[in-house]
Amino acid sequence: MAGLDHAPPPFFKRGPAPLALLTFYVLISLAVFVVDLRVRSLDLLRQTVALLVDPVQRVAQTPGSLVDYARKYLEGMQLLQRENDELRHAKLTTAPNLLRLEQLEAENERLRRLLEVKERENAKGQVAQILYTARDPFSRKVIVDKGRQSGIVAGQPAIDEAGVVGQVTRVFPFSAEITLITDKDQAVPVQIVRSGQRSVVFGLGTGQLELRYMPANADVEVGDILVTSGLDSIYLQGYPVAKVVSIEREGAYSFARILGAPIAGVENFGEVMILDPRQPLPPPPPAAKGRGGDGGDKPGLRPKKKRAAKGD
């Protein structure tokens, strides 16, 4: 028979005191929050958990996509035919330019070589389907169905048929997260088509874009088209980004408040094209040179380092 000196069985097992547990978990959460925000060294943790969560999330999205599919199916022939006609019409109207595009590109290349200007990079990429909008209400991001398996890396720009949509900010094994250009403080280096002036456009988080730090007397008009300037070594030159919709010039401020609307269907669902990363720009020339000059492709122009890859 056992002696009486052993410990009593744990009748009322309660674990550590609640306050101790609370302190422990709160400290861990806050540490994780700060580390993820400032150091960004927790991507491995995020990707591991994402591997678990992603399949579940895709399953949860199926009812929605099924409803979508059913609606499209029921909308039926008539709509398809009309769409088909429109597309054929559009194809015909763009045909004169498109047919000569190849010849024009060849000619352009030849001329550029004559001028000893660096050749324009060709845009290549892969089409990705937008799976769903990230649920986070504090930012504007979408998840697409191509990930590291398809060779996507963080920083690649995404466009649709009209213009720039956003930029890949996180890559998971089978999916990637695209931060839209309308996300708060997401920056895109742009150029005003009409005047050739360069600037940077920022997302406002409200679906609009703002052209910041433009002097009050800057040559900007409502209706101006902003295209990527290509100075950031991320976006190729010439993709439409935004159209200026309103300008407020007040004498009290040294900068004009210029708002633009995105040209691409940024908040739409559908497919996007993820462009391959650009070839690195030539190294910056010595500081004495490299001032002035328009157009992003001229050698000797200093490549600006912008924080376009900034997340959140």
Added chain:
Amino acid sequence: MQPTFSSSRILLPVRPWFIYLSLIAALLLNFLPTAYWPGVPDWVALVLCFWSVREFRRVGMGWAFILGLLMDVADGSVLGQHCFAYVLLAFTASWLSRRLLWFPLTQQALQVLPLLLITQMIQALMRLAVGGDFPGWGYFIGPVVASLLWVPLTFVLLLPQYQPVEQNPDRPI
């Protein structure tokens, strides 16, 4: 435990797998595309709050932390945002549980409302502090809807624990 301390109805003990199942179901509900509509409650916070009140020895801050981590990754938000809010929610709910269960269900719902609102506000404050954009007041409708759902939710989640009202005299338990 009883539905409330003032009623005399005796419940069967809870089955752990049912708790886990309900939490996973809440996660799935959160992942549904309906989550983008304004006023859709945070199901995980609601169910977590429920079990923290009812069974604070089984569902505690550890579960809250893990669920928060899953929600953070699924949302694409900053890691730790949901963790922090859920851990605080679980702690407060279990702390208040001894008092909360004395009240009738509708008054419980009234007391759960501030809990859920604070959970949502903590997340908003955390993100606004580090430069997120304000999601609009619709963000705070969710907790109100969630607290309205407290009564039906209590009924559904306690369903496996109810006994038949007419007792068999041969089997008193």
